[in-house]
Amino acid sequence: MRFDVITLFPAMVRSVMGHGVIGRAIEAGRIELVTWNPRDFSKDRHGTVDDRPYGGGPGMVMKVEPLREAIQAARAAAGPAPVIYLSPDGPTLDGDRIGALAAQSRVILLCGRYEGIDERLIELEVDARLSIGDYVVSGGELPAMVVMDAVARLVPGVLGHAESAAQDAFAEGLLDWPHYTRPETVAGLDVPAVLTSGDHQAVARWRLQQALGRTRERRPDLLEKRGLNEEEQALLDAYRVEHGN
Numbered sequence: 001m002r003f004d005v006i007t008l009f010p011a012m013v014r015s016v017m018g019h020g021v022i023g024r025a026i027e028a029g030r031i032e033l034v035t036w037n038p039r040d041f042s043k044d045r046h047g048t049v050d051d052r053p054y055g056g057g058p059g060m061v062m063k064v065e066p067l068r069e070a071i072q073a074a075r076a077a078a079g080p081a082p083v084i085y086l087s088p089d090g091p092t093l094d095g096d097r098i099g100a101l102a103a104q105s106r107v108i109l110l111c112g113r114y115e116g117i118d119e120r121l122i123e124l125e126v127d128a129r130l131s132i133g134d135y136v137v138s139g140g141e142l143p144a145m146v147v148m149d150a151v152a153r154l155v156p157g158v159l160g161h162a163e164s165a166a167q168d169a170f171a172e173g174l175l176d177w178p179h180y181t182r183p184e185t186v187a188g189l190d191v192p193a194v195l196t197s198g199d200h201q202a203v204a205r206w207r208l209q210q211a212l213g214r215t216r217e218r219r220p221d222l223l224e225k226r227g228l229n230e231e232e233q234a235l236l237d238a239y240r241v242e243h244g245n
């Protein structure tokens with residue numbers, strides 16, 4: 001998977017994405033991250049990439065040409081790829097959209113700053129918008145990094161066995177089960193006995209039951225959408241009796 005990111009802050013993107021499991025995947029070449037700074041494509045010696053908005057009003061707008069040339073350079077570098085503009089007015093990122101992106105070999109992520117980008121750039125070069133939620137942040141970079149992290153985790157070989165197991169719960173449409181580590185007792189609180197029983201089947205059953213119970217308590221909408229088989233329903237019924245809910 002290759003991500004090309006159009007951003008005024010390439011160092012920010014490379015630094016954040018260079019950590020942890022995704023950073024290791026980039027180092028191993030399983031994920032490719034290339035950044036393109038519109039300022040490098042500016043026509044004037046000041047590196048101008050923005051200007052005042054027509055019609056007046058506060059702030060600045062990103063100019064078409066530097067962005068367009070950065071996008072075209074990204075396309076020329078590694079072939080055609082969808083251009084996705086990170087913006088609150090796009091459809092909201094969810095598991096299906098993450099899966100669809102992970103099926104692509106390449107994607108170009110366009111990060112806006114200032115008050116936004118000239119609409120004509122969107123008309124000329126943007127294939128889709130994508131939101132990570134109904135709020136505005138300072139730029140498209142953090143949303144782009146959320147998208148890249150979530151998508152990269154689905155690329156084969158990026159997650160080790162442990163992490164991919166941890167991700168299974170949500171991939172199953174459920175919230176995560178609780179996690180514990182040493183010491184066995186801390187501040188008078190013990191680890192649930194099943195987790196130290198050595199009975200792997202019982203542990204797996206307990207984890208599924210916890211995920212089902214927590215999903216019902218915290219995100220009943222997910223459970224509604226997912227449905228339950230007979231065994232899961234029985235586990236959830238037992239959880240509700242145990243938790244009195």
Ligand code: 9WO
Nearest residue numbers: 086087112113115116131132136137138139143
């Ligand atoms: C801002 C905005 C506000 C309300 C409705 C739609 C909107 N679009 C934008 C926009 O594209 N802003 C540019 C990119 C310039 C300001 C910083 N940008 C931005 C993108 N802030 N927040 C996002 C974003 C992207 C994806 N998901 C959530 C927020």
